[in-house]
């Protein structure tokens with residue numbers, strides 16, 4: 001992908017870097033998260049390079065305490081969304097190749113200096129996306145039998161398995177993301193690396209099924225994560241995840257160009273960056289603060305909740321995860337499915353450009369599924385997201401020791417419905433066929 005990005009065709013739909021990154025990878029990612037779990041992190045190519053490098057040098061430092069949260073990664077998540085729009089990354093093989101390289105370099109640099117999986121847990125924006133989305137996955141890495149853990153003396157799943165003779169040399173590392181299996185709850189922060197599975201001497205850890213989203217409805221102390229209800233940084237990540245989904249989809253429909261043009265004229269700005277920056281501030285900061293602040297205030301004064309506004313915002317922010325994921329699913333699966341087969345002619349063309357005729361002439365007429373069918377699926381995903389958010393809202397409201405739980409449910413359900421209507425409106429607009437030959 002990197003080589004084709006630099007030396008292949010400059011037209012995005014004919015280049016492997018752009019086609020695989022922006023059409024296939026993103027679509028496959030969300031569908032796998034929906035149907036299985038965080039298998040992208042399991043097979044992450046950036047970590048491969050890190051592992052190779054760690055054979056030669058060992059990192060000695062711990063990740064700085066003040067950065068042991070999601071603020072940095074949430075900021076990087078926003079940065080990626082911003083850069084994507086500003087530089088039209090989807091249409092530039094060259095910039096896409098640089099993005100892939102900078103990702104490799106970032107992972108190598110951070111994990112070359114700092115111990116454990118600091119890049120995955122505290123830096124990687126894709127990883128954070130996967131962590132939040134995988135709260136809705138049907139699979140989880142967890143213990144089979146808690147009683148076995150109670151009688152376990154070694155706790156290798158976290159400490160790592162050591163050489164029996166010396167007891168010093170680690171022959172299989174334990175969880176590098178500080179998730180202690182018996183007290184791990186849900187998929188948050190789990191990269192599905194399976195180190196704990198291999199380390200456990202009792203074969204007591206596996207990839208097991210569970211009911212999606214249940215981890216959003218409870219608030220126990222989670223190993224390596226803490227209480228969801230006390231994590232302002234995690235709530236901020238959820239806002240970026242949810243409102244970023246709407247913003248990213250909004251960036252592809254024609255009203256955004258009207259808005260940009262209008263803002264540029266009114267503020268007399270000729271560069272795109274400040275105008276885009278204002279749209280980001282409006283939709284990613286001001287809008288969430290107003291909507292969630294108002295919902296939390298109503299929860300307090302109308303629903304009779306005892307907590308202050310900010311803790312209410314944090315606690316109920318998790319109700320938005322299913323809806324946010326529904327929007328990402330609808331958006332990315334649209335590009336993925338309408339451009340499903342495009343990787344075939346692009347690969348044929350890349351191979352042919354090397355002088356090998358083995359794959360034949362590129363068959364450029366191969367595109368994907370019909371738009372009508374995909375659109376029906378899009379609205380199905382949005383509906384699924386809304387139902388998920390309503391269920392989480394109901395559970396959180398009824399578990400809150402407030403006077404009027406049904407009113408509280410009404411408030412947060414109302415917020416989900418408003419955002420769902422916004423998503424339906426965006427998805428109903430004609431979408432740019434980014435990265436596919438249809439929009440080439």
Ligand code: SF4
Pocket residue numbers: 143148149150152153154155156157158181182199200201202203204205
């Ligand atoms: S998961 Fe395995 S290693 Fe970890 S505490 Fe349980 S039995 Fe012990």
Ligand code: SF4
Pocket residue numbers: 141174175176177178179184189190191192193194195196197
């Ligand atoms: S070691 Fe186990 S718990 Fe830790 S990230 Fe890997 S799969 Fe998840």
